[in-house]
Amino acid sequence: MAKWTDVGNIWTTLREVDVSVIRAEAERPFSIACVGHVNAIETVNRLLHSGADRYGPTGIDPVELVPLDQVAARAGAIRAATMLIIGVDTRVALPQDQADSFSLISLGVPALVVLLGGAQLPQGMSLPSAVTASSVVIADPAALDAPDKLATAVLDRLPAELQLAAARRLPGLRSLYTRELIGKSSFSNATYAFASGLPEQIPVLSVPFAMADLIILTKNQAIMVYRMALAFGAPPDFQDRIVEIAPVIGGGFIWRQLARSLVGLVPLWGFIPKIGIAYGGTYATGVVAWRWFAYGEMLSADQVRKISADAMGIGRQRAKEIVDQARKLKPKPAPPALGETKRLADGAAAELPTQNISFVDRIRKLIPTRRKSTPTATDKPK
Structure with missing residues (x-):
């Protein structure tokens, strides 16, 4: 099991993430x-x-x-x-x-x-x-x-594939683009945490994740941060941007702040706070990175704690919404082939079997598995 203290190391060793598609998207003619x-x-x-x-x-x-x-x-x-x-x-x-x-x-x-x-x-x-x-x-x-x-x-x-290029060239679009990027990335990580079975792997105090899951969540954050950097006009070298942002977000500091907030809540809420951590950690990371890329501002530890507390509050609410929405997913009565439902993470259509399966099984069908090698941030915020 990996712990939140390992996050800082993951941030500085994300060398296999292929960002060429994102870079090309940012440089599209517009x-x-x-x-x-x-x-x-x-x-x-x-x-x-x-x-x-x-x-x-x-x-x-x-x-x-x-x-x-x-x-x-x-x-x-x-x-x-255009x-x-x-x-x-x-x-x-x-x-x-x-x-x-x-x-x-x-x-x-x-x-x-x-x-x-x-x-x-x-x-x-x-x-x-x-x-x-x-x-x-x-x-x-x-x-x-x-x-x-x-x-x-x-x-x-604008089509979604042109929005990054537009924000990169026009400062007036950057704040809105970034808010939506943080929202969609946070929701994507929260739904992944739910669907991958992470809630079953997180003890209350040490909050360890399986390393494969932790890498997926952190890669999604890295992709969010890279998109944000490009939107604010930063040079496009991915490794330079990750090295630049790692001390700003404090490695695993944000995650540890959120993990501490679980104490005393799990018996009351079950796994909802744990899904909230995936949302809140991504949200807080996005806000801190936003301040850096927009204004070159490195927030103090107290400011990061406050942002993390606010993010956890938002994360809890989003976690409840994810669970409630999953419970409402009911199989359609039967044409013998496959029915369709919307993906929670990105709004795209996904096919589900129509037999009677549990809501957890259904939600797992909606999200890519942790073994998928190249995660992508979703295009629609929640």
């Missing part, structure tokens, strides 16, 4: 054509670039601003963009020639309308319903929630 009123597109551009930028610019600025009077001349650049953002200042009257310019915009890529100042389009302006259905209103660009509103709308419109 561009935004931002078309519309000059004031609106300049505001959108400012919000997209407002955020933690500790490592400086990463590559060429992906945002191309196209005022309405240049739409026809720059139609090729608009069509070549995403189209239409910026509209609803406080400005729209001359007919500008209204006509909107009809020239090609909609062959994901599109988003940003309404600056209010929810109503200016008189005389019309856009395809498919575009106006995807809009975000930013009444006050100076409001504290304005960057998050825009970031949420942009990431919602």
Whole structure:
């Protein structure tokens, strides 16, 4: 059995993790054509670039601003963009020639309308319903929630495989991307802990894990941290990033803090706190790494203890949700082949036998086994 004190060593010896796919994902070509009123597109551009930028610019600025009077001349650049953002200042009257310019915009890529100042389009302006259905209103660009509103709308419109590349190039997307990354990675580790039988292997005080399980959980954390580093514009060398972050997260310190919180709880909650540890440990690691990559901030031991306590509270709640959801999974009545259910870890479809099996057996079918050599962080947060 491995103990939490072994985590620090695992972090510094993660040499076999293949991150080439993640690195390629971060370096995918990505561009935004931002078309519309000059004031609106300049505001959108400012919000997209407002955020933690500790490592400086990463590559060429992906945002191309196209005022309405240049739409026809720059139609090729608009069509070549990965995403189209239409910026509209609803406080400005729209001359007919500008209204006509909107009809020239090609909609062959994901599109988003940003309404600056209010929810109503200016008189005389019309856009395809498919575009106006995807809009975000930013009444006050100076409001504290304005960057998050825009970031949420942009990431919602982008395919999952482009979100890392977008965050790497646009500081305004990084905080939201990181929050979702921490949530999904924490949920993935919690569901793995449940499905792999870890709750049956954790005595109350020393909290040992099987080494294979501990490696899987730590690899998932390492993948989360690497994605986070790339999102914040850090250089892409994986080993350098792991060496950089290991002293920041304190090796097994976070896990030991969470393990201590199990004392006295197990008789009351059974294995729920132990699933919560997998969630809370990943969550706390993510928050501490976030502070480092965003601001170069190394938190004190007291700050890490507080984050760990908060993370364990969240982890307990998520653990209850995982167990409750698993108990509600019931086999479908029988077409003789296979029924389908959703994976808890990543939302993808998975096939299950329709015979009467226990809820623990069913949940184990949903998660890759501990013997799987290359774990991946899931793409949908809980």
